[in-house]
Every structure is written in C-alpha cells, then in structure tokens.
Amino acid sequence: MKEFAPAPDSASIVSVTDRVKPIGLGMAVTSVHFLGGRAAFVGGEENVAFVDSKGEITTVAVHSGGILSTASDGKRLVMGGDAGKVVSLDAKGEATLLATDPKRRWIDAVALHADGTFAWSAGKTATVKSGKAEEKSIEVPSTVGGLAFAPKGLRLAIAHYNGVTLWFPNMAGSAEFLPWAGSHHAVTFSPDNKFLVTAMHEPALHGWRLADNRHMRMTGYPGRVRSMSWSAGGKGLATSGADTVIVWPFGSKDGPMGKEPAMLAPLQARVSVVACHPKNDILAAGYSDGTVLMLRLEDGAEILVRRNGTPPVAALGWNAKGTLLAFADENGDGGLLEL
C-alpha cells in the first residue's frame, strides 16, 4: 500500500460546485441512468424521476413496490421489483411489463444485452428472454446474487454462492461453473471479454481470467464493494468500498495479478459509488459523506462537484457522450453538471 498526502483542503481544490444544477427529487434514490437527453433517477420504490437539462422533473410510476434491481443500455431501463415484476421504461417515459414471476418472488437481479435481450433472476432461477424467442431458464445451486451479459455473444454470468455459472442460453447443456468459496453478488465482464469479476459478500472482489479460469483475488477493502465501473476502453476497474477510489489495472493479459491498484482521492469517508466517463480517462466518485469528485485516472487530479455534509451518494451516472453528469444522495438531493 502506498502512502498518500493528506486530502487537499477545500480552499485549494478546483471546484465546479457553482456550475451544478441542483435537483430535489424528494424520494430515496438508488441509481441514475441517461435515457435520451434526460437523466432517469431510479427510486427505492415505485417511481423513476426523469430530469431534463433544465432541471425539470417528470415522475413515472413503474412498480407497485420496491425496485430491487436496474439495468440500462442507454435506450431503456429494465427493473426488477419486489412484487415479482420485470418492467422496462423507455426514453419517452413509457413503462412496459416484460415478465411476472409466477410466485411473485422478488426479482433480485436484472441484466440487459446490447441486442435487447434481457435477463432476470428470482431465487435460484435465472431467466433470459430474447426477442420473440421463448423464455429460457436455468437453476443454479443457490440464490442468484448478480447477473451480467458478456460483451460478445449471448452468454450470461450468474453469480451465486461459491462461484459463478456461465451459461449460453441458446446452447443446451452449456453451463460452465467457475468455483470460488463465498457468496458472490454483483458480477461484471471486462469490456474485452477476457475477465470476469464479482463483488463478494466479504469486502473483496474475485476475478477469473476467462482464457484459463485463473483466479484473481482483489482484497484489502474495509467495506463491501457495491459499485464497480470499467474505465473507457476497459483498462481499469474502478470500485467503491474504501476511503479511496480503488482502480484495478486490467490493461495487460494478466489483469491485476501481481499488481497494486491505483488508489485515488482519499477522503475521511467511504467511496459509495463510482462511474467512469464513457470516453475519457476520467471518473466520478461519490462518497458516504455526500462528496462528489471528478478524478483524472492518470494522476488522480481532483475536481470538486459537490461538497460533503449530506447522506451518502447513492446514484452517479454519465450520459453516453460524456457531457452530462447526474448524481443524487440517498435522500434524493442531487444535481446535474454540464461539462
């Protein structure tokens, strides 16, 4: 672990807080995604709030209860709820019921493929629906913790206890099991399709190099990792869970094996959410004390977007062009920053 100089005090840090358009959503927020030109803030229950560039808020009801899981491809959101429903929401604000669990179980995880295919899980069962094709389901040994589609081909990673199941829904008997003891939650493929990473129940990440299933242990976090974001081009994986932004190097064929991660922007607070810029080597980080920073990956240079003193930042997202940054804390107080 390398030593860090103390965090720069607020007088010396470059600040763009005066350029942020404040937003008061008046609801608990869990994530934000851009659909068309608007930021879609996903509530903890029932609603999604669209915010346009002028700061105008339009709220759409999508679920009757809690919203447990959300995925977005930039064109629509797919959300799983605690009433057993999978609902999509397009950029116009039109909600569509995609699927209902027959037992009304919680939809714990959802994933969205670039070609429009989507997946969801309830209990131990993961289901994929592709275009007009029939739904296909697979049962894994324990409750699904997270789902992710591979960037190439139609392949689904299903995280659960003691490992990840990789499944080609269109090929019978194709499930491959990557074992690693412990409970695996969120799962993500590197954009080049070479690595698979899970956030574990323990404060650690686990990774596999898919060519040979070699293990990668990424440990040292004081808290559980709840947010992961690949940098533009996929050279780094930025993560929450520590009092600095931890960025693991994935640029070489060995990934982070035998390497130290970059540790950026240390504060007296935990990083709660990270979002890498879609085009440049910049990322935004939200902290447990409400701070939002923009960071340059190369040297960790910081720009203050939002001051501390609020509940933890819960939602952080860029639009596809990387010209707008949206954020909100757990209570739904947030902002929009135009670059």
Next chain:
Amino acid sequence: MSEATSQKIPVTVLTGYLGAGKTTLLNRILSENHGKKYAVIVNEFGEIGIDNDLIIGADEEVFEMNNGCICCTVRGDLVRIMDGLMKRKGKFDAIIVETTGLADPAPVAQTFFVDEDVQKNARLDAVVTVADAKWLSDRLKDAPEAKNQIAFADVIVLNKTDLVTKGELAEVEARIRGINPYAKLHRTERCSVALSDVLDRGAFDLDRILDIEPDFLEADDHDHDHHHGHAHDHHHDHGHGLKHYHDEEMQSLSLKTDKPLDPNVFMPWLQNLVQVEGGKILRSKGILAFQDDDDRYVFQGVHMMLEGNHQRTWKEGEPRESRLVFIGRELPEEAIRKGFESCIVS
C-alpha cells in the same frame, strides 16, 4: 439508548421446533391491532395471510464466511432481503424472521453481527423460541436443534401448557432452566402472550443487558386464571417441589465478582476464549467493571463473534460488579472460571 440505536429497525427472530406453535404466534402478532407494520420473512408462503404486512419468502441459505472463523456462518438470503427491505425504509416498523423448525438460530443471529450493512440498519432485538410443553422434554433428548433453540433464546414461549399436568409442566420448565436459566419464560396456551413480551424486547441491545441474574425456576408471568399462586410459591421457596435438571450436554455458566477486572488481561482472555471455544459457546453476555473506569462495559456474543462497548457511567451507590454468562455445550467450566479469576485485579 443512543439515537443511532433507536433508529435501527428491530428484528425479532422466531424459532421453535416443528409443531410448537410458531405460526400461531406469528399470526397472533400480525392480526392483533397494534398499529405497527411488520416485514415478515418466512420460509413457507401461504401459512400466513395478512395483507397489511410485507411477507417475504426466504430460503435459509447458510454460507460460511471466508474469514477463518469456522463457526462464522451467516444467512445469505437474509443479507439480500435486508438489502432490498432497506430500499423501502419507513414502510415498516419492525422485522420478524421466522426460521424453520430444524434451524440453528446461530447463522441468523450472526448475520446481524457480521454484516456491516445489515448492522447499520437493523438490530437484533431478541431470539424468541416457541416450545411445546408436551413434547419439548422428549425433543431435548433426541433433537439437537431443539436444544440449540432453547439455549439461544432470550424469550421462551412455553406453549400448550393446557395439554400437560402441573407436574409435567414443572418438569419441562426445569429442563429448560437446566439449559438456559437466563431467558424470559412465558407459559401460554395457543401462544396467548402479550406482544410486548415478545416484541421490542431489546434483549440483544447492549444498553439493556441489565439483569443477567438467572431466572431459576421462576416464570416471568403467570396465567392468572389457571396457575395463580403457582409461580409465587417459588419466590418463597426456590426449587420447592421441582427438580433442578442438569443437562449433560448444554449448560450455562455464570461468573461474578465485586472486584475490578483488568481490561488488559480480560479482553485478550475473552477474545481468546471465544476463538478457541467459540464452537461450544452459543451465547455470551456480560456487564463489566474495569479498574479505574467509571463506565460500565457491556458485551454480548454469539459463538466467536463479540460486540461490546462502554454503556454508561456507574451510578452512585450501584455495586460495581462484573457479571458474565455463557451458555454452551460441554463448556470447560473450570478453565473458564480460572481464566476469569486471573483477570481480577488483586
């Protein structure tokens, strides 16, 4: 109670061997007009049906933590459910977790110790065990789960007392007390217990581990219609007409001193004790008076997991006593006593 504690959502764990009356108690809790909304985590949908509350199905998925602690198992499904429930904070006042009749309560309790996010939002209020007055004595002989559930309990609802004779009741109570003399015991028929006796007990709340004197042979309430005078007898004559059973396997051990403890000796001793013997120690609790420390220190533990902190200043005139309780299986009593004595400042 600190503000942070009071904002945490109380969680009641409801255990009990098959057929003891858990579902009856749950239905009572949910149907009574108490003005509260519960999120109820159940194993079987359909047995209870109350529209007003959130009912969540669970799978009792237990997994081992990768932290080198062999008995550190948690309920993964609970971690996930708590996470989801926290998105609806404010929509319910308390959480009830029902376990299956064959479940070990430890992983449930440990989930509330070990998981940072769960701990931040919720606090374990009490483990409530429903026991069948007619069959418990038999189950204690042949079902280790039943014994665990009694040992773990903060509150025991001894149900179906109308189906046994006075003598049988006395025997089953004595057997319960042989394992766990510290739980609050309520005798009931059809689980008719006051909700305030099972909910919001604060039994796991460090600020309220006030009285850990054993409740030997004494029920905390008595059904006034049927058993009047029954419990009162015991006040005057402990053990009158009742045998004190010593369970061969599961025991409780209480330690007490009015001399101050040396924290620099006690803490490492306790840590080491639960590390080495944590598999055998099901529950531990204590109130401690440290040398040169005007604050009471309280702790509690489940197997190898401990949590503790300074609770409040000793009151004037309050005897500065240290009291500890261990409930467990084949406890190395002599070694524990000796170890404890070595922590006393001489």
